[in-house]
Amino acid sequence: MEFGFSVEDEAFRAEVKAWLDAHVDVDQDRRTWERTLGKGGWIGLGWSEEGYGNRTASLTQQVAWAEEYARSSAPPRSGHIGENLLAPTLIAHGTPEQKDRFLPPIAAGEELWCQGYSEPGAGSDLAGIRTVAVCEGAYYRITGQKIWTSLAHEADWCFVLARTEEGSRRHHGLSFLLVPMDQPGRIEVRPIRQMTGTSEFNEVFFDGARARVEHVVGSEGGGWKVAMSLLGFERGVSTLAQQIGFAEELGRVVRAAVESGAVRDPVVRDRLVRQWAELRVMRWNALRTLGGSAGPGASSVAKLLWGGWHQRLGELAMEVRGAAAAVGPADWAASAPYELDVLQHLFLFSRADTIYGGSDQIQRTIIAERVLGLPREPKGVV
Structure with missing residues (x-):
């Protein structure tokens, strides 16, 4: 399954790319960058309401924005929690006064x-x-x-x-x-x-x-309903942008395998191909989820897929480099406290992928109880 981008979508993509090319400044701090995005109206594209200084965009256009942002050298977002989690929750459950107070500063990149x-x-x-x-x-x-x-x-x-x-x-x-x-x-x-x-x-x-x-x-006393509604907004268009980043990381691992000679090992080649194939499957699953045809438990399945995939990629990144993967920079002792290269950071950070954002155990429990209808797990049992 692939999204079909219309002529209008591709024109929107071109506008996005041109704006990013003109405004991305690698030396700009993240808070200033949020304000720059806000001035351009790029915060809140997926909100169901406009009039807070934000543009609105169709689902396919939101995908185009997320993909082009991931391909650019733009800084990591600091405002995504307000934009993608709180704002949709306020739109669904907030009072008019709460929307008027909190949505404009989020859209402007002024409040994180x-x-x-x-x-x-x-x-x-x-x-x-x-x-x-x-x-x-x-x-x-x-x-x-x-x-x-x-x-x-x-x-x-x-x-x-x-x-x-x-x-x-x-x-x-x-x-x-x-x-x-x-x-x-x-x-x-x-x-x-x-x-x-x-x-x-x-x-x-x-x-x-x-x-x-x-x-x-x-x-x-009704906070549980609101909290669960918010978690439903957690996985969406951003998963496709995440996969753009994953593809770039996979490319680095492949290049490292070529440079070290590990690519000559047929087992390593097989693992690299598997990582590529699984990444394509994740994209199709994300598109199906966004299209509303994935059924219940889809977000839990997606989290299980990408968490394990990314963790295995980090492990493979170390294996293809051999002993060199454990070596730091020449001035390691002078680092504050130390510096990691991109693949070392990938390996260490990805150890948490199967825990944060809902651990693998929790995702499997959700699928078992809410999708498969299995008996609920007793609470308080160790």
Whole structure:
């Protein structure tokens, strides 16, 4: 299955490419780049509403944008959590006042968001969260801890799932709160240093942090429905752009295999061909999902496919280079703290691919229970 791009779509693609060629600046910091995208109207193409300074585009045009962005040398996005997760959730569940307050700054690239879901004792089992929010007049007072919070160190706001009903359990009594991050003494962000030496993830501690009562999305106690709706927006057009990046990484691995001579090994050649073939299958599966013909559980299948594929690619990247894969730069000791080349970073970062964004075990449980109709897994059993 392939998307059929119309003449209008190809004209849109050409416009996208021309704009990116004219505006991408490799020396531009990520927050400034978000504002540049906002001025061009390129944030929020997939929103079902316009009038917030954003353009709107058809599904095929969104695919064209995502693919051309992935092919360009544009910086990684800092605003995707607000644009692709919170904004569609507000459009579906927010009040007119919430939309008017929060959508324009997202579309302009002025306000960045992070997601306050996972906790130390409630990662994949999201219903087990213990962060508490107590209503005190015009505000909720929030106490608790979140973890693996992507880009929290850069974010202006955080959407937080917290327990607002005392004594509630599991998915009952939760609320979806919009929380400003600039609350010194009430919110502390601690970066988590990864094997790669980078710190995209963070721990976030709430010690009496405040959220306005009018910034509850949906109803008080109805946060589980809103949170699950948001997760439904998590996998979409961006998966096709992700695969453009995967194809570039596969090309690097192939070149490394040629340079090291590993490509002469028939087993290595077979594995490289398998990686290429599986990447094509993932594209067809993503297109089928976007077309609405994939059926229930499709997003879980997609996560299982790309998580395992990318992890195997990282392993193969090290194998084709042999012992050289474990060697750092000549000035390794002077690095701060050390630098990885592209393929070393691929290997180390991809170790987490089968965990973050919903672990493989959780995805298999979703497929088993919601698609195959198998008995539910008992909760609280180790």
